[in-house]
Amino acid sequence: MSASAPGPEREAKGWLIWQTIQRNRPANGYIRRPPFRLSCVLMPVEAPLTPADWTAYYRLRFEVLRQPWQQPAGSERAPDDDAPTTTHALWRAPSGAIAGVARLSPSGPQQGQVRYMAVAPAWQGHGVGQQLMHYLEDAARRQGFTEIVLHARETAVAFYQRLGYTVIEPSHTLFGVIPHFLMQKSL
Numbered sequence: 001m002s003a004s005a006p007g008p009e010r011e012a013k014g015w016l017i018w019q020t021i022q023r024n025r026p027a028n029g030y031i032r033r034p035p036f037r038l039s040c041v042l043m044p045v046e047a048p049l050t051p052a053d054w055t056a057y058y059r060l061r062f063e064v065l066r067q068p069w070q071q072p073a074g075s076e077r078a079p080d081d082d083a084p085t086t087t088h089a090l091w092r093a094p095s096g097a098i099a100g101v102a103r104l105s106p107s108g109p110q111q112g113q114v115r116y117m118a119v120a121p122a123w124q125g126h127g128v129g130q131q132l133m134h135y136l137e138d139a140a141r142r143q144g145f146t147e148i149v150l151h152a153r154e155t156a157v158a159f160y161q162r163l164g165y166t167v168i169e170p171s172h173t174l175f176g177v178i179p180h181f182l183m184q185k186s187l
Contacts, residue, residue: 042127042131043091043092043093043094043131045089045090045091045100045131045132045134045135046089046090046092047087047088047089047090048088048090048098048101053090053098056090056097056098057088057090057098057101058076058077060098060099060100060101060118060120061076061077061101061116061118062075062076063118063120064118064119064120064121065116065118069174069175069177069178071175076116078115078116080105081103083105085105085106085143086103086104086105087103087104087105087136087139087143088101088102088103089101089102089103089104089132089135089136089139091119091123091128091131091132093120093123097120099119099120099122099123099128100118100119100120100123100128100129100131100132101116101117101118101132102114102115102116102117102118102129102132102133102136103115103116103136104136104139104140104148106143106145107149110144110145110146110147111145111146111147111148111149112136112140112143112145112147112148112149113148113149113150114133114136114148114149114150115150115151117129117132117133117150117156119132129159130163133160133163136148137185137187140187141187145187146186146187147184147185147186147187148165148184148185148187149168149182149183149184150165150182150183151171151172151180151181151182151183152165152180152181152183153174153178153179153180154178154179154180154181157181157183160183161183163185164185165183165184165185166183166184166185167181167182167183168181168182168183168184169181169182170182
């Protein structure tokens, strides 16, 4: 089987993974194990553009970050979500469903803050959050930020540490039950 230029159907199914598999296919047709673990479907991160994108974006934020703690609908939105300086990011699963969201906004001179990071439970642990963070870090550099801060839930601290963030101090306890930690990364 020869590798041809990616078309929309191959991009939607993870072109990079498909290409890796083809490179590891010997002449007899059996697929050799790749030299690394494929734990992530590499799909492009993008900004929400259509009304349907925005609806799904906020739905995921609510379902992951608010609903499990019986918070009301609408609590997943922030007053500065519509600010022109806020960068929103989403990740689509190969099916087209939005499975990861996050946002970046200015929080001080040359400092950005990541907030509202949410990944659908079925996609957690598959590199979606990492792709969202790389996208937002690139956006922060383009905006001239020299550091990013965030308030990580206790369960997410190790994830952010793997991406180079350091814990500065305990910050707040959300809804009286979710400890958060202020974290920072220099860009």
